[in-house]
Amino acid sequence: MRILGIQGSPCLKGNTAALLDAALRGASESGADVERLDLVKLDINPCMACHQCDSGNSCRRHKDDMGVIYKRIREVDAIVLASPIYFMGVTAQTKAMIDRCQCFWIEKYVDKIRFYDGKRRPRGLFVSCAGSPKQVVFEPAIHVVKAFFAAIDYQYSGQVLLGFTDDEALPVRKRSALQEAEVAGKHLCH
């Protein structure tokens, strides 16, 4: 099994990265080959709505690192998408990557090509952190991430959410969400 972690926080050692690493650790302990890509280290331009992907299967406008993501999406058995909440949504790095997957949306919903027909669909897990203790702050991001996984034809397998991260008295590394993420990572392998 191959599992890809896409890390969308600009903080490489922050709360979201810790949650993602816990999920990948769980998957790795269950025998998966895991890889983490940090979006902030990649050159990913925003979609320019040029519509060149209306006929074809990838973005032809930009020559950047999205090629790596396109390739992995079709190779792996599961993706753990990790993003903190910024202004009620995912980070700009994460959203740029998602928008550039419009080519998969076209393939599935316009060209009606089902890439995984007859095969097991890969699975998608969302892990996220937010400063607010209110669970409602995750809701807009969950809609975006579900739409992303649907477009790339992955089966959404749930989310691990950690709120109240900015309270110094509750360091993320000691919180139960890390165990929850580890278990969710293990479940991706079954």
Ligand SMILES: Cc1cc2nc3c(=O)[nH]c(=O)nc-3n(C[C@H](O)[C@H](O)[C@H](O)COP(=O)(O)O)c2cc1C
């Ligand atoms: C630009 C920016 C916008 C943010 N917007 C929100 C928000 O709308 N709601 C919220 O609960 N937390 C918000 N936060 C707090 C982060 O979600 C929180 O600090 C999170 O733990 C950061 O994760 P990281 O350590 O992985 O980067 C924001 C933080 C930044 C830097």
